[in-house]
Amino acid sequence: MKYEAVVIGGSAGGLDALEIILTALPADFPGAVATVIHISPDSDNYMIGYLDRRCRVTVKEAEDKEMIQPGRVYMAPPNYHLLINSDRSLMLSAEPRVNYSRPAVDPLFETAADAVGPRLIGVLLSGANQDGSRGLRRIQENGGLTIVQSPETTRAPQMVQAARAACSVDHVLSPEAIGTLINRLFG
Amino acid sequence: METDIQESRDIEIDLLLEAVFRKYGHDFRDYIRVHVKRRIDHRMRVSGCNHISEMQHRILYDRRFFETFLQDFSINVTELFRDPSFYLAVRREVAPVLKTHPHIKIWHAGCATGEEVYSMAILLREEGLSQKARIYATDYHPAVVQQARAGIYPIDMMKEYTGNYQKSGGRRSFADYYRADYDSVIFDRSLRDGVIFADHNLVTDGVFGDMHMIVCRNVLIYFNRNLQHRVIRLFIDSLLPGGFLCLGKKESLRFTGCDHLFETVSDSEKIFKKRLFDSGDRIRRDQ
Numbered sequence: 001m002k003y004e005a006v007v008i009g010g011s012a013g014g015l016d017a018l019e020i021i022l023t024a025l026p027a028d029f030p031g032a033v034a035t036v037i038h039i040s041p042d043s044d045n046y047m048i049g050y051l052d053r054r055c056r057v058t059v060k061e062a063e064d065k066e067m068i069q070p071g072r073v074y075m076a077p078p079n080y081h082l083l084i085n086s087d088r089s090l091m092l093s094a095e096p097r098v099n100y101s102r103p104a105v106d107p108l109f110e111t112a113a114d115a116v117g118p119r120l121i122g123v124l125l126s127g128a129n130q131d132g133s134r135g136l137r138r139i140q141e142n143g144g145l146t147i148v149q150s151p152e153t154t155r156a157p158q159m160v161q162a163a164r165a166a167c168s169v170d171h172v173l174s175p176e177a178i179g180t181l182i183n184r185l186f187g
Numbered sequence: 188m189e190t191d192i193q194e195s196r197d198i199e200i201d202l203l204l205e206a207v208f209r210k211y212g213h214d215f216r217d218y219i220r221v222h223v224k225r226r227i228d229h230r231m232r233v234s235g236c237n238h239i240s241e242m243q244h245r246i247l248y249d250r251r252f253f254e255t256f257l258q259d260f261s262i263n264v265t266e267l268f269r270d271p272s273f274y275l276a277v278r279r280e281v282a283p284v285l286k287t288h289p290h291i292k293i294w295h296a297g298c299a300t301g302e303e304v305y306s307m308a309i310l311l312r313e314e315g316l317s318q319k320a321r322i323y324a325t326d327y328h329p330a331v332v333q334q335a336r337a338g339i340y341p342i343d344m345m346k347e348y349t350g351n352y353q354k355s356g357g358r359r360s361f362a363d364y365y366r367a368d369y370d371s372v373i374f375d376r377s378l379r380d381g382v383i384f385a386d387h388n389l390v391t392d393g394v395f396g397d398m399h400m401i402v403c404r405n406v407l408i409y410f411n412r413n414l415q416h417r418v419i420r421l422f423i424d425s426l427l428p429g430g431f432l433c434l435g436k437k438e439s440l441r442f443t444g445c446d447h448l449f450e451t452v453s454d455s456e457k458i459f460k461k462r463l464f465d466s467g468d469r470i471r472r473d474q
């Protein structure tokens with residue numbers, strides 16, 4: 001199989017798109033998925049439980065030092081950055097906000113790009129800021145595949161616009177089409 | 188990045204960490220690799236070094252540059268009453284036990300700029316424990332220990348901290364504990380009575396004996412499993428039987444190989460209690 005993992009980032013409106021993508025994945029999806037959606041520092045785990053019930057893949061909060069596994073979706077908890085080590089273990093970090101946010105998309109994308117290289121798919125979704133551009137560019141530089149949500153399907157297009165200015169992304173698609181493409185790439 | 192380049196970079200990082208250890212005695216070799224890489228990348232970007240080896244050269248020959256590097260590694264993000272529910276749990280689950288002792292010793296390991304220490308000092312005072320408490324507040328980074336000792340914090344954080352304090356079960360007026368001075372606040376000097384501030388590196392320094400409670404929050408996440416194990420052993424040797432160990436919200440004993448030596452007091456707040464003397468363990472350790 002060409003790909004091993006998918007990283008997904010988003011902000012305002014990103015959660016809705018994420019839900020569409022994740023519900024498209026089958027229970028035996030052979031990749032691991034790690035996600036950062038900007039959330040307020042004191043939000044609870046409601047979203048994770050909700051997505052887990054709605055999806056066939058398992059959706060859980062990322063825990064420090066756990067190893068990523070196929071068919072699982074790891075979501076960054078509020079107030080911590082999510083990073084991936086080259087041995088495929090996750091790390092949570094309380095380092096300062098990046099792009100005014102913690103968790104932020106760039107730390108996840110950059111570390112995943114270094115760890116997983118060409119076997120990584122990076123997906124950037126709706127959002128009203130510039131987080132994720134640097135990370136997506138790094139994914140491309142390291143040979144991974146880059147996908148962004150098509151601006152007209154986003155609630156806020158700034159995030160994907162910034163990413164398209166920063167690198168020449170491979171695919172610009174609606175959330176439904178992103179789900180289909182990921183399935184095909186892992187099929 | 189090609190694996191070949193990746194491999195060369197890994198070698199450069201090994202050599203850099205080795206150089207830092209041999210020259211300055213700070214040992215980052217067992218910190219989580221991805222964290223180390225990010226800190227190095229960050230310093231490379233701001234300092235304009237093109238290669239890690241170039242940075243190594245500057246670190247070896249320029250102590251001031253090393254100090255900025257040390258600052259990069261010390262992620263000293265902290266808050267007063269950070270995670271209020273933790274302090275609430277300390278009030279409810281730990282304070283009643285501490286009250287039964289004639290005197291108590293508490294160690295804040297990795298206290299950063301001290302917010303956690305003043306939070307605990309306030310809590311102890313409100314629980315009527317401050318007269319008999321001694322607090323050891325340590326961090327490996329001398330500059331932050333100095334700030335901790337000063338107890339001066341930006342005034343614009345006080346609204347948030349007051350909220351934290353109230354959520355932690357505090358019922359007094361938080362403003363009684365500090366005095367405003369332009370854009371800073373200075374915490375009441377008397378909160379420092381019984382607090383000893385000191386430099387201490389968890390990787391290379393030794394035991395602080397006979398502790399009733401060790402608070403080490405958001406430090407172990409930067410260590411690999413091997414180093415986590417070593418530091419938890421250090422805590423075990425520093426704690427009295429029945430002593431409390433408090434970790435950060437996202438930390439656990441799960442990967443340290445030491446979880447059997449503790450009971451869980453609060454799973455969600457990561458408060459553990461060292462089991463009473465376990466002779467089997469002592470024998471195993473002495474071998």
Ligand SMILES: C[S@@+](CC[C@H](N)C(=O)[O-])C[C@H]1O[C@@H](n2cnc3c(N)ncnc32)[C@H](O)[C@@H]1O
Binds near residue numbers: 325388390404406
């Ligand atoms: C994120 S702060 C945690 C501050 C506070 N305990 C809290 O939870 O809010 C981490 C602190 O650990 C310190 N630290 C890192 N490595 C250390 C070591 N080997 N020994 C002692 N302190 C260390 C850093 O300097 C930093 O101040």
